Each structure stands twice: as structure tokens, then as C-alpha cells.
Amino acid sequence: MNSIFDGQLKIEVATASGIEAVTKRELTRLGYEPSGANFGRITFDGTYTDVLRANVFLRTANRVRIVLDSFKVETFDELFDGISAIDWKSILPRDAKIVVDAKSKNSKIFALSATQSVAKKAIVNAMTSAYHCTLKECGEEYDIEISLLDDVATVTLDTSGEGLHKRGYRTYLGDAPIRETLAAAMIELSVWNPDRPLIDPFCGSGTIPIEAALIGLNIAPGMNRNFACEKFSFAPNVRNVVQDEAESLIDHDRTLKISGFDINPEAIKLALKHANRAGVQDKIHFQAMDMRDVSSKLSHGVIITNPPYGERLMDEAELKVLYADFGKMTKGLDEWCVYVISSYKAFEKYYGKKADKVRKLYNSELECNFYTYLGKAPKKVKK
Numbered sequence: 138m139n140s141i142f143d144g145q146l147k148i149e150v151a152t153a154s155g156i157e158a159v160t161k162r163e164l165t166r167l168g169y170e171p172s173g174a175n176f177g178r179i180t181f182d183g184t185y186t187d188v189l190r191a192n193v194f195l196r197t198a199n200r201v202r203i204v205l206d207s208f209k210v211e212t213f214d215e216l217f218d219g220i221s222a223i224d225w226k227s228i229l230p231r232d233a234k235i236v237v238d239a240k241s242k243n244s245k246i247f248a249l250s251a252t253q254s255v256a257k258k259a260i261v262n263a264m265t266s267a268y269h270c271t272l273k274e275c276g277e278e279y280d281i282e283i284s285l286l287d288d289v290a291t292v293t294l295d296t297s298g299e300g301l302h303k304r305g306y307r308t309y310l311g312d313a314p315i316r317e318t319l320a321a322a323m324i325e326l327s328v329w330n331p332d333r334p335l336i337d338p339f340c341g342s343g344t345i346p347i348e349a350a351l352i353g354l355n356i357a358p359g360m361n362r363n364f365a366c367e368k369f370s371f372a373p374n375v376r377n378v379v380q381d382e383a384e385s386l387i388d389h390d391r392t393l394k395i396s397g398f399d400i401n402p403e404a405i406k407l408a409l410k411h412a413n414r415a416g417v418q419d420k421i422h423f424q425a426m427d428m429r430d431v432s433s434k435l436s437h438g439v440i441i442t443n444p445p446y447g448e449r450l451m452d453e454a455e456l457k458v459l460y461a462d463f464g465k466m467t468k469g470l471d472e473w474c475v476y477v478i479s480s481y482k483a484f485e486k487y488y489g490k491k492a493d494k495v496r497k498l499y500n501s502e503l504e505c506n507f508y509t510y511l512g513k514a515p516k517k518v519k520k
């Protein structure tokens with residue numbers, strides 16, 4: 138029997154708005170030729186092994202899907218016919234549990250629950266006639282998405298399962314933790330490299346320092362978890378191949394200068410647990426400390442941080458004082474570059490300095506700014 142997983146596939150990577158270029162760069166580094174970056178979706182061509190590699194290696198993507206088909210559609214009849222034309226027997230086993238989701242933007246079809254039921258009916262009809270039996274849907278789950286954009290329907294199959302931000306190390310939730318994928322994107326957007334010191338003075342449960350340590354040691358973020366596609370009946374078992382590749386790339390002996398501080402000792406306990414689960418506990422210095430007391434003898438380091446925004450953690454008056462004190466603290470590290478994410482629009486005013494660059498990013502649904510402050514250039518050493 139021919140399965141689609143044995144041939145060439147069109148693979149779609151979903152990423153957050155504002156970080157498409159970072160995810161594209163990651164795909165290029167993995168050896169692919171990504172194209173498009175519409176509404177946080179990037180595509181590339183590859184095999185099923187590449188689907189698994191994308192899931193295991195991408196640090197900033199939300200999920201990886203296989204594109205099953207894409208067609209122009211303006212009516213539900215056209216939608217039914219387009220979905221029926223897909224060779225479902227080469228994708229789904231007869232006991233597949235079929236879950237259909239729908240999205241619509243700028244399209245004549247916009248009723249999402251009607252789109253879901255028409256699509257599900259088309260798939261079930263096609264499967265019933267292909268297998269000559271009624272479907273029980275008692276097996277593994279297959280998540281199909283119908284995404285309508287400008288009257289074009291794109292039908293995809295999810296391969297990730299749980300979102301890719303779930304690396305498996307963060308099981309204990311701290312106060313307002315940042316997503317692992319966003320933390321990795323902030324690091325990728327900074328000038329940090331593993332030879333430079335890094336401090337997160339508001340580290341909470343440790344996400345930014347841990348993601349930096351994973352990057353520094355070249356540990357693939359998806360190594361310690363499984364993906365939905367590993368349970369697909371017709372997919373080849375190539376997890377070992379991808380896992381061996383990931384293992385072989387780890388640089389266990391690399392020395393890193395990464396520190397995380399937080400005023401709350403409970404947050405530091407969580408950060409230590411998470412670092413331990415991620416296997417990077419020996420590479421990060423975590424300490425309970427008010428950021429006002431944080432300093433460093435090292436030069437040309439990088440601060441990457443996610444301070445309180447005032448949304449949940451403190452009131453506005455306290456926030457203004459905190460940002461002003463943070464500005465004073467970083468004045469003592471004038472050779473360091475500082476990167477801050479905050480949804481508080483007047484951040485620069487209270488921090489006391491206009492940023493060299495401001496980029497819009499989203500922390501979950503919350504619109505934030507990512508402020509870049511470049512440090513003083515290194516002094517030229519006379520020969």
C-alpha cells in the first residue's frame with residue numbers, strides 16, 4: 138500500500154507573529170529552503186524524516202504540519218469536493234479518530250463549525266467507501282485543519298501533538314512564565330552567543346537561562362518528548378535516526394557563563410528543578426537576589442529578560458519604580474547589551490533610555506514590545 142509518508146511532502150511550520158524570520162533562519166540552518174511567511178506559516182519541501190527533524194530541532198516554532206492539499210473554494214459544495222479528492226486511505230488507518238479544526242480569514246466561507254462538519258463528512262465518506270466499512274474512530278487521533286485564507290483552503294495534518302513550546306522540562310508553573318519558544322526567539326534575536334555572558338535578572342522559573350543553555354550546548358529542544366506523528370500507523374519509524382543525530386550534536390563540555398536571578402526564592406527553586414530536568418543544571422548559576430543588587434565583573438555580556446509587566450504581578454506605581462531601578466542597575470553594566478520584553482507601553486520612559494530598536498512580539502495573546510539596547514563597543518586593543 139502506498140502511504141503519503143513514504144514520498145515527498147510539503148511541510149508547514151507554524152510560528153508566532155513577529156518571529157517568522159527567526160524560524161525561517163532556523164530552517165535554513167537545518168538545511169531546508171523555506172518559503173513564504175504568511176500569517177506565521179512557513180513551508181518547505183521534505184520527507185517524513187524532515188517532519189520529525191523539524192519537530193525535534195526547531196526552537197521557535199509552535200507546530201509542524203503536513204500540507205495535504207490546497208485549493209480555491211467559495212462554496213461548501215466545492216469544499217466537500219476538494220476534501221473528498223484527497224487520498225485519505227494513504228493517510229489514515231480505518232480506526233483513525235478524526236478531529237477537524239477550521240480557521241477562516243478574508244474568505245466567503247467563514248462559518249467555522251459548518252466548515253468543520255462539512256470537512257469531517259467528506260473525510261468520513263471518502264474513508265467509508267475506500268475501506269468498505271463503517272468507521273469506529275477508536276484508534277489514534279489525527280488532527281486535520283482546514284485553513285481558509287483569501288478563498289483558498291489549505292488542508293493540513295498536525296504532526297506535533299502538544300505545542301512545541303512543551304519541551305518536557307517545565308512541569309512546575311511559576312508566576313507568569315514566558316513560553317519556551319518565545320524565550321528561544323528572544324535569544325535568537327539578540328547578539329548573544331555561547332562565548333558571551335548572559336544574565337536574566339528577573340528569571341522566574343528559569344525559562345530564558347535554560348533555553349540559552351540548551352542553545353549553548355546544542356541540545357535539540359524536542360529530544361525529550363514525543364510527537365503525534367510517531368503514532369501514525371502508516372509513518373515509518375525514524376525517531377531513532379533523528380534522535381541519534383540530535384545526540385551526536387550535543388557539546389556536553391562547553392563552558393557557559395549564564396546566570397538567573399529572582400527576588401522570589403520559590404521561583405529560584407523552580408528554576409533549579411527545571412534546569413535539572415533539562416539536563417543543564419551545571420551550566421547555569423541561579424540565585425535568589427533583588428535585581429538591584431545584581432552586578433558582574435565580566436564584560437560585554439548580554440541581559441535578556443522578561444520583567445513583571447504589571448498585568449498580574451504588581452501595580453503601576455511599583456512597576457515604574459522597578460523599571461527605573463532596573464535602568465540604574467544596567468547603567469553599571471554599560472558594555473552589556475540589554476533586551477527586555479514588556480507590554481507596558483511607557484517602559485522606555487521609566488527605564489530612562491530610548492531603545493536602539495523596538496520590535497513587536499506577542500507573549501501568548503498579549504502584545505508586547507521587545508526593546509534592544511546595544512552596549513558600548515569593545516575597546517580596541519593597541520598592538
Ligand SMILES: C[S@@+](CC[C@H](N)C(=O)[O-])C[C@H]1O[C@@H](n2cnc3c(N)ncnc32)[C@H](O)[C@@H]1O
Pocket residue numbers: 311312313314315316338339340341342343344345398399400401404426427428429443444445446459
Ligand atoms: C514575568 S516573571 C518572569 C517569568 C520568567 N521569564 C519565567 O519564564 O518563569 C517576572 C519575575 O520577576 C521577579 N521580580 C519582581 N521583582 C523583582 C526584583 N526586584 N528583583 C528580581 N526579580 C524580581 C518576580 O518574582 C517574577 O518571577
